Amino acid sequence: MNDADPRYGGEVRRRMASLAGAAPAHAATGPGVITGRAGDREQGAEVVLLLRLAQGRVAEARYRAFGCPHLLAAASWLTERLVGCVRADLERWDWREAAGAVEVPPAKFGRLLTLQDAVRDAAGNWPGDAASTV
Amino acid sequence: MTEFVYLDNAATTAVDPRVVEAMLECLGPGGDYANPSAVGHDPGRRARARVEQARAEVAAAVGADPSQVIFTSGATEADNLALLGAARFYRERGRHIVTSRTEHPAVLDACRQLEREGFEVTYLKPGTDGIVEPAQIEAALRADTLLVSLMHVNNEIGVVQDVGAVGRLCRARGVLFHVDAAQGAGKLPLDVERDCIDLLALTAHTVHGPKGGGALGGRREPRLGRARRRGGGGQERGLRSGTLATHQVAGMGAAYRIAAACMAEEGARIAALRDRLWRGLAVIPGVTLNGHPTRRAPGILSVTVDGVEGESLLYCLSRLAVASGSACATTSGEPSYVLRALGRSDRLAQSTLRLSLGRFSTVADVDTAVQEITAAVARLRAVAPERRP
Numbered sequence: 240m241n242d243a244d245p246r247y248g249g250e251v252r253r254r255m256a257s258l259a260g261a262a263p264a265h266a267a268t269g270p271g272v273i274t275g276r277a278g279d280r281e282q283g284a285e286v287v288l289l290l291r292l293a294q295g296r297v298a299e300a301r302y303r304a305f306g307c308p309h310l311l312a313a314a315s316w317l318t319e320r321l322v323g324c325v326r327a328d329l330e331r332w333d334w335r336e337a338a339g340a341v342e343v344p345p346a347k348f349g350r351l352l353t354l355q356d357a358v359r360d361a362a363g364n365w366p367g368d369a370a371s372t373v
Numbered sequence: 374m375t376e377f378v379y380l381d382n383a384a385t386t387a388v389d390p391r392v393v394e395a396m397l398e399c400l401g402p403g404g405d406y407a408n409p410s411a412v413g414h415d416p417g418r419r420a421r422a423r424v425e426q427a428r429a430e431v432a433a434a435v436g437a438d439p440s441q442v443i444f445t446s447g448a449t450e451a452d453n454l455a456l457l458g459a460a461r462f463y464r465e466r467g468r469h470i471v472t473s474r475t476e477h478p479a480v481l482d483a484c485r486q487l488e489r490e491g492f493e494v495t496y497l498k499p500g501t502d503g504i505v506e507p508a509q510i511e512a513a514l515r516a517d518t519l520l521v522s523l524m525h526v527n528n529e530i531g532v533v534q535d536v537g538a539v540g541r542l543c544r545a546r547g548v549l550f551h552v553d554a555a556q557g558a559g560k561l562p563l564d565v566e567r568d569c570i571d572l573l574a575l576t577a578h579t580v581h582g583p584k585g586g587g588a589l590g591g592r593r594e595p596r597l598g599r600a601r602r603r604g605g606g607g608q609e610r611g612l613r614s615g616t617l618a619t620h621q622v623a624g625m626g627a628a629y630r631i632a633a634a635c636m637a638e639e640g641a642r643i644a645a646l647r648d649r650l651w652r653g654l655a656v657i658p659g660v661t662l663n664g665h666p667t668r669r670a671p672g673i674l675s676v677t678v679d680g681v682e683g684e685s686l687l688y689c690l691s692r693l694a695v696a697s698g699s700a701c702a703t704t705s706g707e708p709s710y711v712l713r714a715l716g717r718s719d720r721l722a723q724s725t726l727r728l729s730l731g732r733f734s735t736v737a738d739v740d741t742a743v744q745e746i747t748a749a750v751a752r753l754r755a756v757a758p759e760r761r762p
Contacts, residue, residue: 247688255688261756276758281720283682287758305757307684 248342251312258311260318262289262301275329275361278353280305286314286357290321292366297324310350313337317354329362378738378745379694382579382731383528383556383673388624389581389732395627396583399423399620409617410608420619427626434629435554435573436564437590443609444622447587448555449479451574454589454612455551456483459520459572460492463549467517473497473505473524474714477553479574480522492519501716502665503532507539514542520549525557529711529727530664531673533561540569555579559632560640560670565592575629577621581732582628586621643730644671646739650728651676653743657750663712663725672730677712678746680760681753683723689749693742696727 247255271292278285284306291299300318304311316337321329334351337343343351379387388396399405399420409424411417425439432439445451460470472484474496484494495513499505510521521543526533536552543550551572554563558573559580565573570592577586589612605614632639651674654660659679678686683697697709708722717725728742 244688244691255685258752258756280682280757280760281718283720283723285758303756303758306682308688311685311756 246344247308250316250341251308254312254315254341255308258315260300260302260315262287262303273361273364273366275357275359275364277356277360278306283307284310284350284353286310286353288314288317288321288357288361290361295325297321297329306350306353307347309341309343309347310354313341313343313351313354316340317358321358326362326365329358329365332358376692377694378692378741380728380730380734380738380742381694381696382734383531383727383729384696385578385584386581386731387733388583389628389631391631392582392624392627396620396624399623405619405623407619409619410606423619423623424617427622430626430630430633431575431588432590434633435558435575435590436566437573437592441565441591443589443612444617444625445587445589445613446585447578448477448553448574448576449587450613451576451587451589452477452479452551452553453483455572455574455591456480456520456522457486458612459549459551460487461490463519464492467515467519468492469515469518470494470520470522471497471510471513471518472522473499475499475503475505475527475529475711476522476524477528477555480524480551480553484522498714502668503527503530503663503711503715504665504668505534507535507542510539511542514546514548518546518548520551522551522553524553524555525563526554526561526670526673527664527711528556528673529709530675530715531556531670531729532664533557533668533670536563536570537568543571544569556670556673559629560636560672562636565590577625577628580628580632583621583624585618586625586628588625639732640671643732643734646730646734646736647671647674649736650674650730650739650742653739654746657747660750663715663717672734674728674730675712675725676728677717677721677725678750679721679724680757681724681750683725685753686724686726686749689752690726690745693745695742696729697723697725 273290275288287303289301290297300321302314302318304314334355337351337354405419405423407416407420409420412421428442429439432442470492488494497505497509523534523539525536540550549571552570553574555576556579558575573590575588578584608614608617654676661677663675663677687697708719712722712725
């Protein structure tokens, strides 16, 4: 992987090497699994989140993404960050948290809004009462 | 240090050791390091002889008379000297210029400058195969057309324009013809007499010569604008003052001499490598070739990989030195204007790789590239969302 390119920090390099949290092709959806989708690959960024819920919280998160290394790394990071979250956490999650964690340069901040939109979309697909559980 | 496979020879090439040797002979104590304009002493005359030998070598490679070769810092300077100099000098003959949308920025920027000075420029759109047909040129010519500028080989997609047909057309109509041959000279047959080229921009570093060496050649001398754009000692017939860099000039001469001597054999070998590369990549679903399938320079292959994001693809190809487009444009981060002109969307333009081969490329390089690209594409597609219906 690209260890010498100064455009990418250590977290991007580590996550691009492993692509940890990526969902397998045709990952199962169904009872207990919600999705959050945002972006358009024609615009250069598309994210799908697959969140398995248990006892009102995210028990497991997976992603599929089309985009630059910063976006893929941020999506990978997010799959760990979202575990344990309740619906309200998703509703208020802000892209800046990923920007800091993955060392995303300002020119790429727009890509992270796609990630935030996917999280919000997942919150909207949370089963049960529309009102926040918190 | 990571071992690289270098497939970016359209951006620049490694200097041939024989060229290095010729350059070193002009540098150190005991070498021909004297000022080539100082012909009052023997060391200066020896340096001058080196320069004139190189001038003859470059001229011979493109069928020009040595007296018509002016050394520059590269093709960019030669393009500017040709276009700005000729247009300004002959401005009373006409103020219309014809070029294409896929020219190098050195030509397009010079044309924009001329527009600011009152010239009108017609930018022709090539076909989806990258070819500008002579009939398009003919249709664009007007009574006040002064000059046509068309590149020989496109630096991004490698298509070869029929400069001979365009040159003969221009000659018949009394229009000056400028050719940017930075990617074609020394690799494909080019003859300024046969092809009726009035102004020819050359560079050394794409034919295994040194960076910083270039030349403006031509069939005859359309007296270039003599406004002293760079005052000084009047070197290079007053068009480019400044002490000539003998070692650069000698290196360029050696590079063109070697290239001309092995053009046919080397071209065939490199074209075979390019075809092997394309055969390896073409089996990847969603990979398409950019540009005309057969009218191509031996060493340049441009492919678009649908279904992967361009920056991530390049990231995963860290062992390969390849370009996502013209090296001159990649710092902007903008999609390639050449690929856009061919009708590619911004996304597809960003998912494009230019792989360019040279004298030192090998079968192993090509096979490694195919393996690395195949693996990277599979890896990125494996994490991409399924396409929406």
